[in-house]
Each structure stands twice: as structure tokens, then as C-alpha cells.
Amino acid sequence: MSGERQITSMSGNKMAGIQCWLGDGQSDQIRIGHSFTVTSERAFEPHEHLFKINDMQSHIYQVLSGVVGVYNMLPDGRRQIVTFYYPGDLIGIEESESWRYHGEVLCRSRVRSIPITIIDRLLETEPGFGQAMLETLATELAEIREQLLSLGQKSAIEKVATFLLRISRRNLREGGNQHSLYLPMTRSEIGDYLGLTIETVSRNISKLKTSGLIHVLNKNTVQILDLPKLEELADGNS
Numbered sequence: 001m002s003g004e005r006q007i008t009s010m011s012g013n014k015m016a017g018i019q020c021w022l023g024d025g026q027s028d029q030i031r032i033g034h035s036f037t038v039t040s041e042r043a044f045e046p047h048e049h050l051f052k053i054n055d056m057q058s059h060i061y062q063v064l065s066g067v068v069g070v071y072n073m074l075p076d077g078r079r080q081i082v083t084f085y086y087p088g089d090l091i092g093i094e095e096s097e098s099w100r101y102h103g104e105v106l107c108r109s110r111v112r113s114i115p116i117t118i119i120d121r122l123l124e125t126e127p128g129f130g131q132a133m134l135e136t137l138a139t140e141l142a143e144i145r146e147q148l149l150s151l152g153q154k155s156a157i158e159k160v161a162t163f164l165l166r167i168s169r170r171n172l173r174e175g176g177n178q179h180s181l182y183l184p185m186t187r188s189e190i191g192d193y194l195g196l197t198i199e200t201v202s203r204n205i206s207k208l209k210t211s212g213l214i215h216v217l218n219k220n221t222v223q224i225l226d227l228p229k230l231e232e233l234a235d236g237n238s
Contacts, residue, residue: 080193
């Protein structure tokens with residue numbers, strides 16, 4: 001069926017993750033059993049919001065291109081970015097009736113909206129989908145735990161090294177190049193994620209560059225030159 005993507009069962013299939021169920025967004029249709037349901041796709045410009053805190057949630061979002069930052073505002077007016085979502089990631093699978101964070105597009109992006117009712121139907125009709133959801137949530141939980149450790153215990157340069165390694169490991173997990181990192185977010189946004197000022201982020205990226213651990217190709221691309229030493233630094237063993 002040209003132009004239509006069939007969602008197959010994961011039973012006996014070594015494909016892992018939510019993507020093998022919902023696909024990559026090349027079609028706006030998802031097949032559930034013998035019927036198709038239509039989703040919607042939208043292009044966003046930098047700093048547009050997908051949702052804001054306390055908005056009612058009727059959809060989850062699949063990032064097709066670009067990056068989305070999820071954040072909250074602290075009582076003193078500072079912004080804390082909780083996490084970044086990259087192409088293939090789903091936003092909102094852990095939510096309930098309303099959003100607990102703001103979701104902001106950080107660069108030009110395409111995002112697909114999937115009604116929660118579709119997710120509910122997949123959970124009811126496709127036995128392997130629930131397992132895929134649990135695996136996705138487990139990965140997110142592990143990253144959140146690592147982020148809490150980084151914010152609470154690590155030095156500034158260890159935080160920056162850990163951030164770069166997190167993207168590197170994601171690239172590897174997704175079959176990409178773990179040494180070439182695309183950073184579409186600004187240094188300020190990285191600082192809001194790591195709990196650092198923009199000056200501290202820039203200074204420590206320069207230190208990593210001077211130490212020969214990374215090479216900054218341009219403002220959005222970093223090349224890891226010495227992965228083992230970067231890992232040692234992130235673990236506090238330098």
C-alpha cells in the first residue's frame with residue numbers, strides 16, 4: 001500500500017523502541033488492526049511553544065526534526081530545562097490530564113501530534129506496544145537520574161562533559177556517529193539544562209577544546225576527539 005505505513009507486532013521482532021510502532025512520520029497514517037487513523041504534522045520556528053504548563057493534554061508529540069526543550073520556571077525567575085527531545089523521541093507519554101512543564105521548540109523543527117486515544121488503542125490491541133512504552137520510560141528515567149546526579153554532585157566541567165557524552169551515547173543508540181555531535185541549542189539553553197551560566201558553559205567548552213578532548217567545528221557541531229578521556233573527566237577521574 002503505497003504511502004501507508006503498517007505498524008507490525010514486536011513479537012519475534014528484534015526492533016526495539018516506540019519508533020517501530022509509530023514510524024518516523026513519513027506518512028500521516030498509523031495502522032491499528034485493520035483500520036487507519038490520521039495524525040497531524042506541523043513545522044515550528046525557534047522558541048514557539050508546543051504546550052505550556054497546566055494546558056490540558058489531548059496529544060503526545062513525536063519529534064520528527066529539530067529539538068524541543070521541556071522546562072519549568074523557578075521561583076526566582078530562572079529557567080530550568082528538564083530535558084531535550086530529539087528526532088524520534090515522544091513527548092508526553094508519562095503525562096496525565098495536563099502538562100506539568102512548558103515545551104519549547106529550540107530550533108526549526110517538525111513535530112507530529114498523536115491523539116492520546118490512539119496510544120490507548122495501541123495499548124489495548126497490540127501486546128508488544130506496552131512493553132515498548134515501558135522501555136522508553138525506563139530510558140527516560142535513567143537519563144533523569146543521571147541528570148540529578150550531575151546537577152547535585154559534579155563540577156562545571158564534569159557537567160559539560162557528561163552533557164556531551166549523553167548526546168554521544170544517544171547517537172550510538174540510534175545508530176549514528178558517537179563522535180560527531182549536533183548541538184542546535186544555544187550555550188544559554190545548555191546552561192539552563194546544566195544549572196550553569198552561559199559564561200561558565202562557554203569557558204568549559206573552551207577548556208575541553210584546549211585539552212584536546214573536543215573540536216568545535218561551528219556553534220552547532222562538536223567533534224569528540226578523545227572519548228575515553230572525556231568519559232574519565234565526566235566520572236571525576238581526571
